[in-house]
Amino acid sequence: MRIEVVTLFPDFIAEAVRYGVLGRAIERGRVAVAASSPREFARDVHRTVDDRPYGGGPGMVLKAEPACAALRAARARLPAGSPAIYLAADGEPLTQAKAAELARCPGLLLLAGRYEGVDERVLETEIDECVSIGDYVLSGGELAALVLIDATVRLLPGVLGDEESARQDSFVAGLLDWPHYTRPEVFEGRAVPQVLLGGNHAAIARWREKQALGRTWQRRPDLLAKLELSAAQRELLEEYIAEHRAGDASQSD
Numbered sequence: 001m002r003i004e005v006v007t008l009f010p011d012f013i014a015e016a017v018r019y020g021v022l023g024r025a026i027e028r029g030r031v032a033v034a035a036s037s038p039r040e041f042a043r044d045v046h047r048t049v050d051d052r053p054y055g056g057g058p059g060m061v062l063k064a065e066p067a068c069a070a071l072r073a074a075r076a077r078l079p080a081g082s083p084a085i086y087l088a089a090d091g092e093p094l095t096q097a098k099a100a101e102l103a104r105c106p107g108l109l110l111l112a113g114r115y116e117g118v119d120e121r122v123l124e125t126e127i128d129e130c131v132s133i134g135d136y137v138l139s140g141g142e143l144a145a146l147v148l149i150d151a152t153v154r155l156l157p158g159v160l161g162d163e164e165s166a167r168q169d170s171f172v173a174g175l176l177d178w179p180h181y182t183r184p185e186v187f188e189g190r191a192v193p194q195v196l197l198g199g200n201h202a203a204i205a206r207w208r209e210k211q212a213l214g215r216t217w218q219r220r221p222d223l224l225a226k227l228e229l230s231a232a233q234r235e236l237l238e239e240y241i242a243e244h245r246a247g248d249a250s251q252s253d
């Protein structure tokens with residue numbers, strides 16, 4: 001996959017993608033990420049990329065000419081069938097399903113906004129879709145572009161190791177993760193749950209599923225509401241809830 005990011009901060013993107021799973025995917029040639037700036041295409045002496053909004057009001061708007069020129073130059077480096085996506089606070093929410101859809105594209109053209117936004121005519125002619133990463137206000141689209149890139153690239157074949165891909169595939173669908181522990185067995189007086197030390201794999205699997213169900217019930221009831229729990233899962237969750245109530249009681253004693 002090839003990804004082109006149009007941004008006023010191309011160095012920020014280029015640096016950020018060097019780390020971790022994404023950095024390794026680039027080293028191994030599974031993905032190429034390039035970043036370019038509308039400023040390279042600004043033709044006046046001041047290399048102006050922004051201007052005041054028609055109609056007045058606060059803030060500045062990314063000018064159409066340099067943004068359009070940068071997008072078209074980036075587009076020319078991408079394979080056909082690469083969607084152009086504007087990262088925008090008022091876009092459609094990024095989801096795991098959306099990331100999976102993007103992972104099937106040969107390339108992506110991403111526009112990260114700054115200021116109050118981009119001249120609407122750029123969006124009309126150059127952009128296919130608008131994507132937001134959540135309901136909070138960022139200062140610009142760069143971090144959102146990086147989130148989208150990270151979520152997408154880790155789904156490309158051969159990016160995660162076999163073990164991690166298998167774990168991802170088998171992960172209890174739609175539930176939050178269970179708690180994790182490693183050595184030492186006791187840390188600052190806090191012991192690892194006994195069941196994890198015993199080597200009873202059926203008991204461990206049962207404990208983990210119970211924890212995953214319980215955490216989802218506590219933290220993300222919206223996710224739990226979307227699931228059809230099996231009879232066994234309902235029983236595990238009831239157990240968790242009973243233990244949770246007992247835990248509350250013992251803490252207040």
Ligand code: 9D3
Nearest residue numbers: 087088089132133134137138139140141144
């Ligand atoms: C406070 C300014 N807002 C006026 C009502 C509009 C606004 C303009 C520019 C809000 C945010 C931004 C900058 N944000 C992004 O470019 C952005 C973003 C976000 O803020 N939240 C979630 N996803 C994204 S994707 C791009």
